Amino acid sequence: MAFLFSIAALVPLNSKGHYIHWHFIDISVANLIVIVLIVVTFIAALLAPFPGRRRRKESHE
Amino acid sequence: MSTRTRGFRPDVDAPEWKGGHSPYDIIKEGTIALLVIALLTLLLAVIFGSPDESAITIKKWSNADPIDFATTALSELNGTSTTATYGAPYNHNGPSQHIGPLQLAKWVGVRIPINTAQDFVLNPLGVLPNQPVLDTALKTWKRANATTKSAWLNAYTNASTKMTFVNGNVLVKTSTSGPVPVMINDLTMMARSGALDQDLLNGNGFYTTDYTEPLLFLSDGQYLGNLATEQHLSGDQWGMMNETGNYPGQSWLWLYTFWYQIPPFNTSASGDALVWGVMMLLSAVLLFVPLIPGLRSIPRRLKIYRLIWREHYRDSAGSP
Amino acid sequence: MNNAEIDRQWTTRLRRRVEGKLPPEKLLPDTQPSYVASWIYVFGVATLASLGVVIATGCILALRGPQWWHGSPYGHFVNSLHLWSVEIFFFTMVIHLWGKFAMAAWRGGRTLTWMTGVITFLTSIAAAFTGYASQSNFDSQWITTQAKDGINATGAGAYFNVLNLGQMLMWHIVLLPIAAVLLTALHVLMVRIKGVVPPFEDSASPARESLPVSE
Numbered sequence: 001m002a003f004l005f006s007i008a009a010l011v012p013l014n015s016k017g018h019y020i021h022w023h024f025i026d027i028s029v030a031n032l033i034v035i036v037l038i039v040v041t042f043i044a045a046l047l048a049p050f051p052g053r054r055r056r057k058e059s060h061e
Numbered sequence: 062m063s064t065r066t067r068g069f070r071p072d073v074d075a076p077e078w079k080g081g082h083s084p085y086d087i088i089k090e091g092t093i094a095l096l097v098i099a100l101l102t103l104l105l106a107v108i109f110g111s112p113d114e115s116a117i118t119i120k121k122w123s124n125a126d127p128i129d130f131a132t133t134a135l136s137e138l139n140g141t142s143t144t145a146t147y148g149a150p151y152n153h154n155g156p157s158q159h160i161g162p163l164q165l166a167k168w169v170g171v172r173i174p175i176n177t178a179q180d181f182v183l184n185p186l187g188v189l190p191n192q193p194v195l196d197t198a199l200k201t202w203k204r205a206n207a208t209t210k211s212a213w214l215n216a217y218t219n220a221s222t223k224m225t226f227v228n229g230n231v232l233v234k235t236s237t238s239g240p241v242p243v244m245i246n247d248l249t250m251m252a253r254s255g256a257l258d259q260d261l262l263n264g265n266g267f268y269t270t271d272y273t274e275p276l277l278f279l280s281d282g283q284y285l286g287n288l289a290t291e292q293h294l295s296g297d298q299w300g301m302m303n304e305t306g307n308y309p310g311q312s313w314l315w316l317y318t319f320w321y322q323i324p325p326f327n328t329s330a331s332g333d334a335l336v337w338g339v340m341m342l343l344s345a346v347l348l349f350v351p352l353i354p355g356l357r358s359i360p361r362r363l364k365i366y367r368l369i370w371r372e373h374y375r376d377s378a379g380s381p
Numbered sequence: 382m383n384n385a386e387i388d389r390q391w392t393t394r395l396r397r398r399v400e401g402k403l404p405p406e407k408l409l410p411d412t413q414p415s416y417v418a419s420w421i422y423v424f425g426v427a428t429l430a431s432l433g434v435v436i437a438t439g440c441i442l443a444l445r446g447p448q449w450w451h452g453s454p455y456g457h458f459v460n461s462l463h464l465w466s467v468e469i470f471f472f473t474m475v476i477h478l479w480g481k482f483a484m485a486a487w488r489g490g491r492t493l494t495w496m497t498g499v500i501t502f503l504t505s506i507a508a509a510f511t512g513y514a515s516q517s518n519f520d521s522q523w524i525t526t527q528a529k530d531g532i533n534a535t536g537a538g539a540y541f542n543v544l545n546l547g548q549m550l551m552w553h554i555v556l557l558p559i560a561a562v563l564l565t566a567l568h569v570l571m572v573r574i575k576g577v578v579p580p581f582e583d584s585a586s587p588a589r590e591s592l593p594v595s596e
Contacts, residue, residue, distance in 0.1 A: 009110025075489025106461035165536035172539035270547025351487035
């Protein structure tokens with residue numbers, strides 16, 4: 001456990017922030033990654049097959 | 062339970078489910094969710110850590126940029142600083158923000174009274190012991206009338222454009238500013254020693270957790286704002302969403318931040334009031350979506366639900 | 382024993398009302414409608430779990446006080462856990478919100494479920510803000526000196542002083558967590574009482590002209 005604390009961070013993000021400018025939009029790379037991940041996760045949740053289909057079909061019959 | 066027959070409204074009513082049920086272990090689901098989220102949190106914390114940029118003290122500020130400090134101190138004394146001219150809730154010296162006839166801040170009034178000349182300059186200088194030159198300057202200031210004070214301040218302000226900082230002293234070439242040069246120079250020395258940080262807090266007693274005065278003083282200068290701009294945290298840099306360094310910030314504030322980038326929000330003196338008004342309106346719309354025809358039809362028209370319930374629709378289509 | 386008197390008691394009436402609305406098999410069900418078959422459904426419980434981790438890590442931070450994390454690597458690590466659990470909390474809550482909108486989950490008498498969800502979302506934003514205000518570092522100095530202008534403009538700044546660390550900290554660790562937990566509990570109980578919203582009628586089915594609708 002002490003090992004975890006002594007690391008502080010494997011990939012510390014304390015260096016100068018990176019930003020993307022597009023027209024009047026100015027967004028940090030970090031925030032953009034988070035937002036993209038939210039959208040990707042949402043789409044994945046909609047599309048990914050959900051297990052247990054056979055069990056649900058049996059409950060119908 | 063009473064029943065009556067009326068038209069089925071697909072965006073308001075839900076059909077009664079007469080289909081099957083499948084086994085569901087709610088406790089197991091909750092436990093797995095907790096474990097997964099806890100592990101993910103642990104992973105992110107170990108990999109990325111969290112930011113902790115040290116707070117800026119008035120001592121740090123005045124040592125890093127004594128001219129900015131002294132200029133700000135002057136603006137507190139001559140009543141031209143942002144705090145001095147803010148209006149409610151700090152004082153009556155400025156027009157508060159409004160949305161049309163709604164002047165909410167003004168109507169609530171001055172509840173956190175701040176007199177910048179007294180609270181940020183004169184009172185702190187008054188606590189310094191064994192300062193005969195300063196004591197004389199303060200007495201001279203106190204005895205003078207408003208016209209005299211104004212003349213001294215104007216003379217010093219005009220000359221302060223060529224302010225320098227030499228051998229630990231703030232130097233402004235003026236001979237008609239009365240006690241003002243001594244007061245500004247001594248306040249700068251007090252700030253550089255750290256004593257001003259403490260005095261602005263202890264004005265409220267030994268124990269305090271209220272940082273209103275030092276924070277207002279700090280934010281009246283350029284130093285804090287310049288550091289924030291370097292970190293991309295300014296309002297016109299979409300700063301409300303951002304965090305220091307490369308850390309993700311508050312992406313959920315994207316819409317609140319957006320308004321500050323466009324007129325009239327970024328040009329109006331009541332820009333904050335306008336943004337808050339718009340956001341409260343939009344929050345109310347989100348809250349009342351189920352009751353707003355048109356808006357509540359969007360899900361049915363978008364048809365994303367067909368992906369969510371595709372198994373159900375497939376099975377229903379297949380059944381006799 | 383006078384049964385009529387017992388029937389009239391507040392305790393008896395409340396217990397019967399609760400039992401009627403939320404019998405044990407509804408509170409802790411062992412089945413769910415078979416249309417609940419999508420990964421989108423896990424984001425509600427994921428949000429709940431994230432809230433649990435946020436509160437747990439916040440409690441650990443509270444053990445050693447608000448300055449602990451500045452000087453201790455252990456404290457800083459717990460702060461990192463707290464920050465990332467908050468990021469995950471909002472991540473999962475937003476996906477949950479999008480999913481519930483896509484399902485028009487307010488249908489069938491579930492308007493209050495939707496509304497408690499939105500109010501919880503807004504309360505969470507306030508809780509996060511007071512958390513950022515309580516960091517006692519450069520970030521909190523900047524955030525509070527900027528945010529004060531918006532809050533002052535509403536008139537609330539006269540009483541909700543974001544520059545007052547003590548006030549912000551107490552709102553963050555007492556008032557807003559209580560509000561968030563109560564609202565979340567209400568929201569979840571409503572889901573249990575009303576059940577998960579059924580699918581839209583298939584457009585291939587004949588259009589309904591009139592139907593019995595329970596009130």
